Amino acid sequence: MEIYKLLPQTNCKKCGETCMGFAFKLLSKDLTLDKCTPLFEEEEYAEEKKELEELLKPITEAEMTETGLVIHEELCFGCGNCVVACPVNVAEDPTGCAIGKGASSDKVILKVENGKVKAANIKTCRRFGKYRILCNACITPCPTKAIEFPGG
Amino acid sequence: MSDNDLIIIGYENRNVFKDDDPFDSSYTEKMAIIELAEDDMKSNDITDDENVLVYNDYGEVIVKAKKIEEGDVGIAGMPKGPWFSALLSDKTEDFYRHIHARIKKTGDHITTIESLFG
Amino acid sequence: MICLGCSCLCDDLDFKNEDGKITVSNACLKGFKRIDSFNKNRLIPSINNEKKSIDDVINKTIEILNNSKKSAIFGLESSVIEAQNESIKLGEKIGSIIDNFSSVHGGYLIEKFLDGSVKTCALDDVRDNCDLSIYWGCDPMSTHPRLMSKFSYYPRGKNRQRGWEEDRNTISIDARKSLTANITKKFIKLRPGSDFELFEAFKDVLSGKLPKIGDKRLLMDVGTSIKKAKYGVVFAGDGLDYSRERVNDFIDLINDIGFKLQPVMDSIGFSKLLFDRFGFINSINLEDKSHSEDNSIFNVLKSDDIENILIVESDIASYLPYKIAKRLKDINSIYIGPHNNLTAYLSKITIPSSIAGVESGGNVCRMDLKEEKAEKVIDSDFLPSYDILNKIREGL
Ligand code: SF4
Numbered sequence: 083m084e085i086y087k088l089l090p091q092t093n094c095k096k097c098g099e100t101c102m103g104f105a106f107k108l109l110s111k112d113l114t115l116d117k118c119t120p121l122f123e124e125e126e127y128a129e130e131k132k133e134l135e136e137l138l139k140p141i142t143e144a145e146m147t148e149t150g151l152v153i154h155e156e157l158c159f160g161c162g163n164c165v166v167a168c169p170v171n172v173a174e175d176p177t178g179c180a181i182g183k184g185a186s187s188d189k190v191i192l193k194v195e196n197g198k199v200k201a202a203n204i205k206t207c208r209r210f211g212k213y214r215i216l217c218n219a220c221i222t223p224c225p226t227k228a229i230e231f232p233g234g
Numbered sequence: 235m236s237d238n239d240l241i242i243i244g245y246e247n248r249n250v251f252k253d254d255d256p257f258d259s260s261y262t263e264k265m266a267i268i269e270l271a272e273d274d275m276k277s278n279d280i281t282d283d284e285n286v287l288v289y290n291d292y293g294e295v296i297v298k299a300k301k302i303e304e305g306d307v308g309i310a311g312m313p314k315g316p317w318f319s320a321l322l323s324d325k326t327e328d329f330y331r332h333i334h335a336r337i338k339k340t341g342d343h344i345t346t347i348e349s350l351f352g
Numbered sequence: 353m354i355c356l357g358c359s360c361l362c363d364d365l366d367f368k369n370e371d372g373k374i375t376v377s378n379a380c381l382k383g384f385k386r387i388d389s390f391n392k393n394r395l396i397p398s399i400n401n402e403k404k405s406i407d408d409v410i411n412k413t414i415e416i417l418n419n420s421k422k423s424a425i426f427g428l429e430s431s432v433i434e435a436q437n438e439s440i441k442l443g444e445k446i447g448s449i450i451d452n453f454s455s456v457h458g459g460y461l462i463e464k465f466l467d468g469s470v471k472t473c474a475l476d477d478v479r480d481n482c483d484l485s486i487y488w489g490c491d492p493m494s495t496h497p498r499l500m501s502k503f504s505y506y507p508r509g510k511n512r513q514r515g516w517e518e519d520r521n522t523i524s525i526d527a528r529k530s531l532t533a534n535i536t537k538k539f540i541k542l543r544p545g546s547d548f549e550l551f552e553a554f555k556d557v558l559s560g561k562l563p564k565i566g567d568k569r570l571l572m573d574v575g576t577s578i579k580k581a582k583y584g585v586v587f588a589g590d591g592l593d594y595s596r597e598r599v600n601d602f603i604d605l606i607n608d609i610g611f612k613l614q615p616v617m618d619s620i621g622f623s624k625l626l627f628d629r630f631g632f633i634n635s636i637n638l639e640d641k642s643h644s645e646d647n648s649i650f651n652v653l654k655s656d657d658i659e660n661i662l663i664v665e666s667d668i669a670s671y672l673p674y675k676i677a678k679r680l681k682d683i684n685s686i687y688i689g690p691h692n693n694l695t696a697y698l699s700k701i702t703i704p705s706s707i708a709g710v711e712s713g714g715n716v717c718r719m720d721l722k723e724e725k726a727e728k729v730i731d732s733d734f735l736p737s738y739d740i741l742n743k744i745r746e747g748l
């Protein structure tokens with residue numbers, strides 16, 4: 083709601099949505115703030131624009147993926163616990179992740195690069211799709227709570 | 235030693251790396267700290283991120299106070315490194331005992347490596 | 353590529369270099385930072401803080417060693433074996449003391465680990481079999497970040513196929529809630545310095561008595577897990593320093609419960625090399641091959657007759673009491689290493705070396721004594737420390 087209040091609220095639809103619809107799409111990361119062109123072009127919204135950018139920072143900065151998987155890069159130190167514990171990684175990479183090594187397959191979800199974990203193939207995550215389950219295998223082993231599913 | 239002594243446990247700070255430049259300000263930020271339990275902060279009238287003087291018979295340093303979750307009263311933590319070493323005894327018997335020190339809130343700046351070792 | 357970031361020596365790194373922009377897969381942040389540091393914070397050759405050429409600093413070192421009656425060599429615990437061997441040769445030629453980090457922290461455990469007092473294990477067997485690992489006075493998540501993901505907790509092993517949830521139990525014993533304690537299944541928080549009381553409590557529990565101290569239910573619980581364990585390993589660290597006089601009781605306990613010991617320390621490799629050659633892991637006088645506590649860096653720097661010390665790839669000054677570390681400024685101290693650090697800052701002469709396993713190759717020893725061969729992946733003009741040590745010896 084806070085987001086909605088800061089938008090121009092003119093429902094001009096330049097973003098392809100109503101202001102309310104746009105607010106939701108911002109939250110779900112389907113659209114980005116720059117799609118609301120009035121906000122950027124018109125002086126009077128400068129203040130609101132700044133506040134919105136502040137407000138949206140946590141969403142845009144943390145790497146949020148479609149399953150709602152958020153990786154807090156500043157907390158992650160690449161220990162690989164999540165990489166080795168993720169059941170999809172284990173199944174896709176029996177000679178790599180499954181036995182404690184780094185990822186050796188392109189099909190894994192979690193992989194450490196330059197000391198930080200990165201997510202890919204997110205559609206294969208057990209929290210995704212029709213038969214989704216509440217998998218916690220990457221959250222529990224993280225000593226710094228760098229992985230999160232804020233949606234629950 | 236008196237009652238309001240703290241035991242200070244030295245630990246390896248995972249954010250500090252062997253190849254870090256010790257004269258970079260980020261090094262001081264990571265290393266020149268003391269982790270305190272909430273109650274110890276209260277009883278010494280210290281809040282998070284305030285500077286404190288830590289002192290004992292062997293030396294003294296000024297570092298930044300950090301609140302630690304699930305901390306025990308009377309037990310503090312400091313990363314092993316230049317600041318922690320100012321509180322270490324140069325007698326072998328005492329070097330392998332736990333370090334006791336007291337703390338006091340201060341408005342002074344964090345001790346620099348140059349002033350400690352200069 | 354092999355990572356020399358800690359004594360886990362992870363061997364599954366992928367290294368890419370595109371026009372100086374490097375990408376490293378699978379290394380933890382500690383390992384990555386070390387590789388990425390090839391153009392950061394590099395040491396400059398200097399004498400009394402004045403920049404010199406590499407030849408100047410090596411020649412000056414030779415001059416100092418030629419004129420000195422009592423010298424010491426320290427460090428090398430994270431160096432390649434080639435450099436460790438060179439340091440021994442140099443030390444034998446000048447009749448110096450040779451010492452390393454294990455004389456300051458953890459040596460009492462490494463000795464037991466090496467001399468057959470206790471059962472040990474290969475990390476690959478730990479991965480395949482371990483069903484209970486205990487982390488006592490150590491925090492591998494901070495110091496050896498991939499130990500638990502590669503070997504002791506999270507991987508599936510040959511005989512541990514069902515993974516960490518069902519097949520492996522973990523217990524952390526420490527005075528503070530460390531990163532490791534955050535993820536182990538149980539955590540026993542010790543009053544600082546009360547490790548010995550816990551040895552006793554465990555003895556009671558294991559012989560069916562009620563423990564006299566601590567959380568009785570937790571201890572009974574842990575006791576049951578220990579009894580049930582088929583392949584148990586105690587990972588131990590320098591948190592046991594305060595009970596170092598009781599190390600025999602600790603070893604007895606490990607033997608009583610039929611567990612294996614693995615110290616989580618980087619100085620194991622060099623200690624082993626010295627132990628095999630001289631029968632001691634540190635504080636050795638190479639003139640008569642004798643060992644004495646007086647030869648530890650702690651006591652050497654306190655003594656009046658030491659004239660020079662050569663420190664190789666070890667930031668020992670950050671770990672010593674500052675009054676002792678400051679002594680480096682009063683004597684002829686020479687530091688060889690890739691990066692600037694407190695020890696280099698306090699030393700009179702600094703000699704930059706290449707980053708082993710990044711800019712030069714060599715053999716290295718993992719914490720479980722397995723040897724690995726590291727390759728060079730980046731070209732550089734820096735000399736490897738073994739070349740520097742060799743040049744010094746030849747010049748004497
Ligand atoms: S472009 Fe901006 S002002 Fe127009 S409808 Fe979309 S959000 Fe509202």
Ligand code: SF4
Binds near residue numbers: 167170209
């Ligand atoms: S939720 Fe489960 S399947 Fe998805 S990434 Fe995490 S561990 Fe893997």
Ligand code: SF4
Binds near residue numbers: 163223224
């Ligand atoms: S477990 Fe946590 S710290 Fe370790 S690699 Fe995964 S996200 Fe990073």
Ligand code: SF4
Binds near residue numbers: 383384498
């Ligand atoms: S655990 Fe040690 S050896 Fe493995 S990648 Fe990290 S620093 Fe390198």
